[in-house]
Amino acid sequence: MPKLTIDGKSIEVEKGTTLLAAAQQLGVYIPRYCYHPKLSISGNCRMCMVEVEKAPKLLTACSTEAAEGMIVSTTSDKVKAARRDVLEFLLINHPLDCPICDQAGECGLQDYYMDYSLAPSRFRMADKVRREKRRPVGPHLVLDKERCILCTRCVRFCSEVTKTSELEVMERADHSYIGLKEGKALDNGYSLNIADICPVGAFTSRDFRFKSRVWFLKKVPTVCLGCATGCLIEAHHNENIIYRLVPRPNPDTNTWLCDHGRLTYKSVQAGDRLSKGVIKNGLIDLEPALREVASRIDEARTSVAILGSPWLSIEDNAALARLAKDGVKTGSYCFDFNSEQGIKDGILINKDSAPNTSGVKAVGAAHGGIKLAELSRRITAGEIKLVLTEARAAGLIKQALKSAGTRLIVFAANRGEIPPDTYATLPYASYFETPGTFINYQGLRRRTEPPVKAPEGVKPLWAVVNKLAAYSGDSLRLESAEDALEGIELK
């Protein structure tokens, strides 16, 4: 275990620790462009150079192993001069188009220039090397070769994380640029991570570009519900609009975030977002829709079936269970989902596309219910007159519903989710609009924090269920989401 001194503070670190990591443990920040904790070390940007006593030259902190007795300085005049020089070098051919650059505000060049340089340029604008700008590469990214500092984070990401190796540094010296095969798209399912790790404005997200300046964005830590992996994310929003989702790196689940997960917020702001009920194909105000659904349920009563959903939170599933047991008082309710879980692609995407299969199990354990196969059998046998469930969960009993012609009533957030031949649809607040508890494939509890408000009049699903019961003259006494959790054991 080597012991060393960094800026006068001594520390003992594991063998093999780099100077940069050791400094980080001490809370000493060393600037870097090419270094990324989850990628291999490249040592090309030279921004992290530090002075080590007795070493003839400055050393790159990212690639130098800590050794016994090293005396390191990150603040000496030599280091400061080196940082200034590296920045001047990186900025020689930089187009300085910050006013029209989407990276402005979270740009490594801007930030470090302010922190470590502040020197005027000695190079004429006219002498700069010009390169291709705003080239769309694949469905999610735009590449600006002029802004690139050739740190190769994107190259290493594609070869080490996705193992698709689309990107490389082509040509050499001041001809170099990041390139990929002519006519090939950069679309590997994780490409938006490249926009995140690009320290400058070379790779920007086609989805987020020019939608908002980053300094206007507010950040809420929440959870991705794109699949059972349950990645931790941050939603960036402003004035009730979500602009992007980015990963919140954590040791348990994720460093990155897949492209599918990043775009899940789209449905909240989509044109087909439901703020009213739907009866057959006609939009109808929420109150009459609720009254209609309640009277259909009253008609059918014990031949009503209620199916939970792995796409809903534990609270909302529990509310449905309470409705079945204490409201409708039917025996045909089901909280039994057994999708196979596990990482499908070796990175993040789960075999189970629903976020809460494990969480629904806890509801089933507390409230009982029948198996999914038994529910299908009862529907097929014609014992069920009406099924109440969530739109995507209805897909799991599609065959049975079709063969029996059972009346289907669903909860849906978007019109596009509603299955064909649905009798009635009730809107509910999505988990970007209301908190919810989920359990991911690892058994970890995940809680969503809502960045935005639901459309006017749209309530969380548990509240809609509570109201539905009230219309039928039953009281479930669900005043809050927590009320629904009563009797459910969560680890």
Place this chain on the structure above:
Amino acid sequence: MAFILSEEFKARAAKICARYPRADAALIPLLLELQKEAGYVAEEGMDALAQLLELPYSRVKAVTTFYTMFKREPAGKYHLQVCRNISCHMAGAAGLLDGLKKKLAIEEGETTKDGIFTLSSVECLGACGSAPVMQVNEHYFENLNEEKLDALLEELKHGRLPRH
């Protein structure tokens, strides 16, 4: 447009690969072979080579484009490659290059209409001691000055590659 590596090339490639512990180590020798066959490395050739060596296409392209020794389009009969690195530059390579541009009426990277000369500037040829240096196809011409260059061009125009 399918580019197919000849069986003969593949046999040679197998022999070359056998000399190296890893496939990617054989990349440069195989690119040289490819260039020997056609006079340049075609885009489709890079693709075929990537498949043969089971390397990503981007890797092959990156290596090919890094080295100025690999030509990416057919060149003239004589490929004039003027060193542009520091020793040659200080010994007047830039002036020689400008002179060639004027005399041949072409820019860097272009070929004369008669297909005899292609002009490029290249990175260090490793002959700094006898700067300025120009490489013609496989041959070095060292300690150049304007007169020597004119004489050389004259010989080359008549299809003679002088001793050097």
